Amino acid sequence: IVKYILSITxxxxxxxxxxAKGTMALKEHKTEELRGVYTLTATYTDGGAxxxxxxxxxxxxxxRPAKVRAVYTDQQSGFARFGNNLANGDHxxxxxLKNIDLNHIGGFVFEYxxxxxxxxVEVRRDSQAGPVISLTNYGATGAWDSVxxxxxxxxxxxxxTHDLYFIFKKPQKPNEDIINIKSIMxxxxxxxxx
Numbered sequence: 001i002v003k004y005i006l007s008i009t010x011x012x013x014x015x016x017x018x019x020a021k022g023t024m025a026l027k028e029h030k031t032e033e034l035r036g037v038y039t040l041t042a043t044y045t046d047g048g049a050x051x052x053x054x055x056x057x058x059x060x061x062x063x064r065p066a067k068v069r070a071v072y073t074d075q076q077s078g079f080a081r082f083g084n085n086l087a088n089g090d091h092x093x094x095x096x097l098k099n100i101d102l103n104h105i106g107g108f109v110f111e112y113x114x115x116x117x118x119x120x121v122e123v124r125r126d127s128q129a130g131p132v133i134s135l136t137n138y139g140a141t142g143a144w145d146s147v148x149x150x151x152x153x154x155x156x157x158x159x160x161t162h163d164l165y166f167i168f169k170k171p172q173k174p175n176e177d178i179i180n181i182k183s184i185m186x187x188x189x190x191x192x193x194x
Contacts, residue, residue: 037062039063042058061101066187067185067186070181070184071085071086074097076094077093088177089178089181090176091168092169094128094166095165095181095184096164096166097163097166097184099161100162100163100164101160102160103160106188107134107152107154107186107189108134108151108154108184108186109149109184109187110151111184112141112150112180112182113144113146113180114138115141115143115177116140118137118140118170119138119178120169120170123135123152123164123166123167125158125164125165127165134154135155136150137150147182151187154189157189166184
């Protein structure tokens with residue numbers, strides 16, 4: 001019975017140590033699994049000193065793919081979910097991605113469809129009323145099954161980890177069923193490479 005209980009609590013492969021410096025290939029994921037993340041944890045323990053015990057510190061980061069399907073964002077508002085897809089969104093519908101490291105991020109590529117309406121995508125930092133870091137106009141694609149992409153750039157480089165609100169807007173009526181968002185892809189900041 002003990003072996004059975006231990007076997008059901010062990011998931012995946014065992015954790016393996018990695019070197020303190022260098023690179024590592026992130027290849028343990030399933031290519032068809034788009035929701036996965038890699039979690040990297042680093043712990044440092046010093047040697048202690050003159051009567052003081054050792055001190056430890058741990059830091060952890062999560063890495064997710066650069067391209068995130070809309071249905072797998074952390075929160076959706078104004079988009080009904082149907083299996084592995086989202087329904088069309090109305091004016092002020094939004095998607096939320098939490099704890100995104102914006103260091104070296106220069107823009108976004110939105111994969112979408114919109115039968116007959118144009119609008120804009122506001123990307124706001126830390127709250128729905130936070131600063132707008134990117135504003136992108138999109139046009140009608142002519143049919144819901146006609147998918148297009150549009151690029152948006154980050155106005156000024158943003159550092160640190162932030163929650164991102166992708167808000168889809170069309171203030172003028174009619175403003176129902178304005179967009180069907182498929183994915184959001186993060187692009188590197190070319191300004192920082194120069």
